[in-house]
Amino acid sequence: MTQSASSTIALRTVATVLVLGSLAGCDTLSEWLAPDKVDYKSATSAPTLTVPSDLSKAHLDDHFSVPATSIGLGGAPMFTQTANGSATLGVPTAQDPLGMHIERDGDIRRLVVDGRTPEELWPELKAFWQENGFVLQTDQPAQGLMETNWAENRAKIGNDWFRSSIGKLFDGIYSSGTLDKFRTVVEHGSDGSTEITISHSALEEVMIGQQKETSRWVSRPRDPNLEQAFLNRMIQKFGLSNTQAMMLQANARVGDAKVATVADGAPALDLSEPFDRAWLRIGVALDRSSFAVDNSDKSKGLYYVRYIDDTQDVKKEGLFGKLLTSSAPPKKLVVNVRPKSDSQTQVSVVDASGNIDTSADAKRLVSTLGAALN
Template identity: 55%
Template structure:
């Protein structure tokens, strides 16, 4: 178990408290380790507010009543029933009897939901992340970008004897030393389908100093297995069983196409041997695999607005200490923004380039680096 310097100090205090006080009647945490090894729900729900007996509730006019959270624009669409008996969000067809399937490109996978638009699925995606213990940092249906705040996977904390006693009283003394964040990209796809990808970002707290009394946050690699796990959970949210969702993950359909690097007049571009619709999705996934964050995107113009992501600075601004030490002018300003352009060169070829402020192909060293990174990710 990894503990931060603060957590180690709290644990020592807890040990002293244990020596002075005998704890009795502690329940065992039989359900602490879920079979899927994730538990991001760090805080319990507050009890409902009760109206004092000497006060009466004020009637609420219907116009001030918020609509249900899962009500999409124009009303929620009815679910379809598959031949297997599932009531699913996707619409079954000959190619997809369950109304959805998984596609893959290398170790990246994404969900394709049949017969549903991004607008219809967005409210359920909001519910999905909230039900799994995450707060949303970016919630932009207009651009199809949804990101979570950093959260701790409490299932990574061992269920040892100390935690079963003192940990029940001061659970904050325990930390896994890791934080996770997830980005969801939702794209309208050909044939009345919607593509949904989930990308994992991670940070780890490393103890430093001769006596390991201080710490610093460092980036760690994304976990494709964790991304796949949340895709299976999302499929279950959409109506499949656990077995069905895992089978679709196993049967993921390959969706790769050759990518060539072209150089002309000191500038580099990429040619993808596929249509714009598929190339648009793959470029978005490739950007997520690099240290560049998609701040915005305009599919009509074929432009991703990206910047270099400093995850450590972002994580420092989370929580109590971040608000104290990284607020106001002390926060690092966002990095330079780049325009990644995806445009069709024909029915089966799509070009990818980095543009400058004038809309011309950028031949700067930073632009060349982005193209090189994309080329590596797309091959």
């Protein structure tokens, strides 16, 4: 190892030791998601990010459902203004007086915006991630998929006395040792609505070698609280207040879909829900797995996927360095989502002939989907 590399690692080690104390005790939702705990690329234009640690059922006052007027804001989609001055990007209905609602499936939450198409909301979603300090790495309106780059939450580093004084001169040597990125899945819902789901992926830097002389990036579990927090912030981007956003979170509609393996033991899943809903849930589950969706064809019920190693995507200059990538191409698989009846859908991995794939990779993928859906 060169003298320069040794010096860099030494500096990082010193910085890490100095900030460990400031990071301790920040694992609770209320602490971690406080306004000063989220700072991706020092984005200062984003609204305050706050999510209560314990949401209780909240009541939406009837005055939110009064006849509304539409107003255009800077060429953006038309906002709806209610009599009390509230604004919403959605179109209020008797069921959704704020023009949108939250649906919950386990720890997965999705935002349903009434009366708006994905095409109308796409520019707002792009602006949302940019305002929150991210660069879009994937921007595919036709596929309904948006993905940010890997970014570091600088607020997790802490601001101890050393960094606030001398350390500001060498801020580049500080690192939280974690990276995050987010996928946004946007789908056409029923009755002209749009369904939006945020998926979180995370990496953690670990030291390796006999003398801990180098490091590598490894995947760490997704944080559903962070997904929920950014969904809360997105609701505010769409015109509502933080209080209204929390009410939508508290009144999330719980789904009762059931997932089971098929009776004959083949590597497939049966979902007790119609095709449209199953198609969306499988797409979200794939986004939360170690499989990337390269393409999809809803008319044929097919997702074309491949296994990915998240660490291969990290190419950050300076302390993060460039990672070595494998030359072996990942195996590609085809996920088939097909309706069995109006209320039941089957999911399996198929081969080139359309038959159920019983390979180890296919079984692994089905098992991963089953765990995610349950």
